[in-house]
Amino acid sequence: MSRNAVFGFLGIVASMFIVIAPVSAHHVTAAKFDPGKSMTLRGLVTKIDWLNPHVHVFVDVGNGNNITSWAIELESTVDLRRSGWTRDTLKIGDAVTVQGIAARDGSNQAWGNSIVVTATNRRVFNVTPVQPPRDRAAGPTPRWPDGQPRLGPPAGQVMGYWAFPSATTLMQMGANVQADEHGLLRNLGDIDKVAPFQRWARDLYEYRQRNFLKDDPMYISCKPQAGPRIFQRPYGVQFLEERQHQRTRVMMGAGNQNWRFIYLDGRPQTGSIEGNSDTPLYWGHSAGKWEGDTLVVDIKGFNDSFWFSNGGLPHTTQLHLTERYTRTDLNTLRYEVTIDDPGAYTRTWTSSWTLTWIPNEELPIYYCQDNRP
Amino acid sequence: MRVKALVFVSVLACLTITAAVAQEGHPVIGTWSGEWGPTATQRNNVLIVMNYDTTTISGVLNPGYPDEAPLKVATLDSTKWTLHLEADSKDERGNPAKVVIDGKLENLGSPNRTFTGTWTRGNVKGDFKLARE
Numbered sequence: 058m059s060r061n062a063v064f065g066f067l068g069i070v071a072s073m074f075i076v077i078a079p080v081s082a083h084h085v086t087a088a089k090f091d092p093g094k095s096m097t098l099r100g101l102v103t104k105i106d107w108l109n110p111h112v113h114v115f116v117d118v119g120n121g122n123n124i125t126s127w128a129i130e131l132e133s134t135v136d137l138r139r140s141g142w143t144r145d146t147l148k149i150g151d152a153v154t155v156q157g158i159a160a161r162d163g164s165n166q167a168w169g170n171s172i173v174v175t176a177t178n179r180r181v182f183n184v185t186p187v188q189p190p191r192d193r194a195a196g197p198t199p200r201w202p203d204g205q206p207r208l209g210p211p212a213g214q215v216m217g218y219w220a221f222p223s224a225t226t227l228m229q230m231g232a233n234v235q236a237d238e239h240g241l242l243r244n245l246g247d248i249d250k251v252a253p254f255q256r257w258a259r260d261l262y263e264y265r266q267r268n269f270l271k272d273d274p275m276y277i278s279c280k281p282q283a284g285p286r287i288f289q290r291p292y293g294v295q296f297l298e299e300r301q302h303q304r305t306r307v308m309m310g311a312g313n314q315n316w317r318f319i320y321l322d323g324r325p326q327t328g329s330i331e332g333n334s335d336t337p338l339y340w341g342h343s344a345g346k347w348e349g350d351t352l353v354v355d356i357k358g359f360n361d362s363f364w365f366s367n368g369g370l371p372h373t374t375q376l377h378l379t380e381r382y383t384r385t386d387l388n389t390l391r392y393e394v395t396i397d398d399p400g401a402y403t404r405t406w407t408s409s410w411t412l413t414w415i416p417n418e419e420l421p422i423y424y425c426q427d428n429r430p
Numbered sequence: 431m432r433v434k435a436l437v438f439v440s441v442l443a444c445l446t447i448t449a450a451v452a453q454e455g456h457p458v459i460g461t462w463s464g465e466w467g468p469t470a471t472q473r474n475n476v477l478i479v480m481n482y483d484t485t486t487i488s489g490v491l492n493p494g495y496p497d498e499a500p501l502k503v504a505t506l507d508s509t510k511w512t513l514h515l516e517a518d519s520k521d522e523r524g525n526p527a528k529v530v531i532d533g534k535l536e537n538l539g540s541p542n543r544t545f546t547g548t549w550t551r552g553n554v555k556g557d558f559k560l561a562r563e
Binding site: 256257259260261264265268271272274361362363364371372373374375399400401 | 453454455456457459482483484506508509511538539540
């Protein structure tokens with residue numbers, strides 16, 4: 058086969074792949090919509106897509122023969138449901154007034170900040186930020202009969218998970234940097250405070266920030282949110298301590314409800330980036346052991362096909378994490394992670410935050426689905 | 431039989447490409463394919479495979495072909511996302527010819543990011559466009 062024939066064949070295969078590649082599924086609001094472009098639309102509801110990651114309401118705007126269809130994007134079904142809304146809140150044919158911000162690409166899409174039903178003057182689909190439960194009982198760290206702290210429910214309870222991370226952006230301890238819930242920095246001048254970057258990693262991080270994280274593979278194609286990121290996402294994590302198997306399963310409340318194992322049986326860390334039976338792609342191989350009341354987990358074998366933080370901090374396949382989980386009382390889990398990646402950072406660095414116990418609840422049902430780009 | 435073989439190779443290629451497409455680490459890592467040439471009609475297919483360790487970019491120009499050559503110089507300026515490459519390669523007649531490549535990485539966030547610029551082989555200068563597979 059000639060070289061040109063080989064290149065031609067590769068070209069065809071690459072084209073095939075591009076065609077079958079997944080379309081955009083989810084995004085940071087500012088990546089798709091321009092906060093500086095406010096707009097008001099009045100029209101009739103024609104369709105409602107009650108789907109994650111974003112609900113969409115379709116509205117026909119105009120009159121006579123001059124009608125334009127708009128897609129109004131809203132938060133996830135989880136967030137809307139928590140705020141008391143359902144797919145039946147709006148009806149097809151309802152007249153509504155939408156206030157929102159326009160899509161950056163000029164298409165007929167808008168992020169809906171407010172939807173008001175004309176007939177009732179009622180505002181619908183507004184989201185009330187969820188707060189940690191206030192009526193939780195305080196208490197000491199729950200323990201197993203052998204005295205080891207429990208990362209899951211106290212004895213006699215079967216449900217509960219961890220959520221409401223005290224920080225949603227991974228950055229080195231002591232960094233005084235403001236960022237939003239997606240990891241977007243308030244001030245790009247703070248970039249060098251976030252982590253001890255190698256130059257290329259610093260500039261790639263800046264590139265991602267300047268582009269409002271629009272290329273995040275978690276949003277583009279529902280890739281896993283592996284590494285410490287799973288502890289900074291909004292829908293929480295759950296620990297299933299399978300002591301009879303000497304392992305703990307860490308369930309993730311967002312993405313595709315993936316899980317990873319922390320092996321506590323002393324098996325060798327294979328650390329294969331291609332993945333194998335106990336080193337699934339994206340999650341690395343987690344070997345854990347208890348040091349007093351802290352579960353210390355060593356993780357190697359990550360691939361570089363995902364973002365390991367909100368905000369787009371780069372990493373390489375040399376990423377090596379040391380996690381420390383300490384349940385300081387019934388309602389508080391302290392998570393600390395040390396990042397060692399000589400391919401992207403000039404030294405190891407550490408970050409830490411806490412999560413709050415949500416008793417008597419399962420993780421919210423949420424899957425990253427193929428929604429509208 | 432040939433059809434089966436072609437299907438097998440296609441599936442294998444798709445799996446390989448899937449793995450490559452998903453790379454989010456150092457932006458130069460991966461297989462880059464495209465063409466270069468001194469004119470719009472005189473084009474040559476080219477392939478560059480690059481990697482990065484903790485400090486250094488390494489790679490091979492046209493691996494598996496008679497003009498295969500390791501990259502002797504590979505310098506990234508990430509403030510502008512420009513990349514300078516040099517290799518001791520060969521021309522069409524098999525004579526030694528130094529290749530000097532200067533280009534810019536664009537669309538960094540895409541798995542199919544591009545690398546475009548000027549390509550000099552011996553005394554012949556042209557332009558090139560590569561895309562990461």
